[in-house]
Amino acid sequence: MSEHDLDALGWSPELAESLEPGLEPGRVIAAHRAAYDVAVASGGEAVRTRLPGRMAHFDEVDVAVGDWVGLSDGLIRSVLPRRSALVRTAAGLTSKPQTLAANVDTAFIVTSLGPDLEPRRLERYLVTIWESGASPEIVLTKADRLDDPSPMVAQVEAVALGVPVWVVSSVTGDGCDALRARIGVGKTAVLIGSSGVGKSTLVNRWLGEELLATQETRADDDEGRHTTTHRALIELPGGGMVIDTPGIRELQLGDAGNSGALEETFADVEALASQCRFNDCAHETEPGCAVRAALADGSLPGDRYASWQKLQRELRAIARRTDARLRQEDRRRWQLLTKDARSRTRHR
Ligand SMILES: Nc1nc2c(ncn2[C@@H]2O[C@H](COP(=O)(O)OP(=O)(O)O)[C@@H](O)[C@H]2O)c(=O)[nH]1
Ligand SMILES: [Mg+2]
Ligand SMILES: [Zn+2]
Incomplete structure (x- = not known):
């Protein structure tokens, strides 16, 4: 990559506002195991950078391809707020979702x-x-x-x-x-x-x-x-x-942070569901169910309805898992805090 013009890389006034003074902005163009290639305005080859040791161990810092970062002394000091993020869901309770782009x-x-x-x-x-x-x-x-x-x-x-x-x-x-x-x-x-x-x-x-x-x-x-x-x-x-x-x-289904995703994708099914007589219609045996009616007359294909149900169940399961993970993190933080408080009282 030769001359880098920040605007060509998508730099915007909003990003400029969120950059701490004194840091050089750059965009991550490649992510390696512990290093990142960052394109900067000064041009030339992208610079090879990494997170400061302190930040690298800090789980919350997650740098991905496409991220805008603030650099100084060849290190990534901050990750600017994201406009969008493609996330790979963590399977277990302990592993964190990973941002792919x-x-x-x-x-x-x-x-x-x-x-x-x-x-x-x-x-x-x-x-x-x-x-x-x-x-x-x-x-x-x-x-x-x-x-x-x-x-x-x-x-x-x-x-x-x-x-x-x-x-x-x-x-x-x-x-x-x-x-x-x-x-x-x-x-x-x-x-x-x-x-x-x-x-x-x-x-x-x-x-x-x-x-x-x-x-x-x-x-x-x-x-x-x-x-x-x-x-x-x-x-x-x-x-x-x-x-x-x-x-x-x-790529897998994410944390359902944007719960409108299912509604966007299945706007047809959602529109039908809103016409059911009961707000909490489960589309099973309720009278006046617009979904069952559409399934019966073929205007809603059965496999599309099944797909909607399946994705809905999965998103709920992911949301539950995320909740459990956050609760676990809270508990751990609380234990650390109380331990800290205990040792402070002892040293007084
Ligand atoms: N017939 C045909 N084959 C294609 C076309 N595009 C890609 N391919 C072939 O599909 C195979 C996979 O392509 P690749 O770009 O590696 O797929 P990727 O894994 O999605 O990146 C290669 O053998 C390509 O030559 C196309 O438009 N028509
Ligand atoms: Mg490929
Ligand atoms: Zn219904």
């Missing part, structure tokens, strides 16, 4: 046209993205493999509910420029989707060079020529940035 404007949910197309998985991704604070758009790749993609596109549009749906082929180039144009100057997009759907191929096409390793290049290139895969945030010629990181595909 921060300050993302648009999340492209990428899936290929073909037998692996799954509307249910798209719904899950949509909920996750709405939770993150980024705007989702759906990208259907490998259009060249089908004579007529329109039936599949219609299937996707039925779950997209107004979210833009793009059809592209990195082989013929169809749709690639139109999609590229969605990433404005200073904006950050992320590509999310299963392995093999063509995310890296698409980015390479936008770049006009084989920067990222794809399944193809990986197969015929054992010498590691594509060593840039760790550079997770990539500036596109003409402006805008894209994040293509392998970790992103492991």
Whole structure:
């Protein structure tokens, strides 16, 4: 990465306001185990930085690709407030959710046209993205493999509910420029989707060079020529940035911090539920249930309703787990505090 103009990286007056005086602003373009590559205004190669030892041990500090940070003496002193964050949920009580990408404007949910197309998985991704604070758009790749993609596109549009749906082929180039144009100057997009759907191929096409390793290049290139895969945030010629990181595909439902995510994704089901006679209708045996009526006349597909129920249950379970974790942390903090107080009384 050569000259870095902060505005091109998405710097804004709001960010400037939250930066402590005396710190140099920069954007994290790659995260390694304990080090971060940060692009700064002074240009040149990104600087390799880390957290001060004190902060690194402090669990709450979580630095991710896309984060804006304040630097001094080559160390990260602060992480600026995030506009959005894609989070991987922690499985257990002790592990913390991990941020995979921060300050993302648009999340492209990428899936290929073909037998692996799954509307249910798209719904899950949509909920996750709405939770993150980024705007989702759906990208259907490998259009060249089908004579007529329109039936599949219609299937996707039925779950997209107004979210833009793009059809592209990195082989013929169809749709690639139109999609590229969605990433404005200073904006950050992320590509999310299963392995093999063509995310890296698409980015390479936008770049006009084989920067990222794809399944193809990986197969015929054992010498590691594509060593840039760790550079997770990539500036596109003409402006805008894209994040293509392998970790992103492991995205799961988050902490339901933004509880509107399910309502956004399933606005059709939510609208029906609001028409039920009883506010607390469980859509089972209650009279005047609009959901059951729509299921009966086929206007609400059964598998879509089942998907809504399933995601709702999962989000509730995650919320319970998060609560339990926070309670545990509170307890620990309280124990430390009281221990501290006890030792103070003793020393008096
Ligand atoms: N037919 C066809 N194949 C594609 C297209 N885009 C990517 N591929 C192939 O799909 C495979 C996976 O692509 P890759 O970019 O590595 O997928 P990723 O894992 O999502 O990054 C490679 O063999 C690509 O050559 C496309 O538009 N059409
Ligand atoms: Mg890839
Ligand atoms: Zn009902």
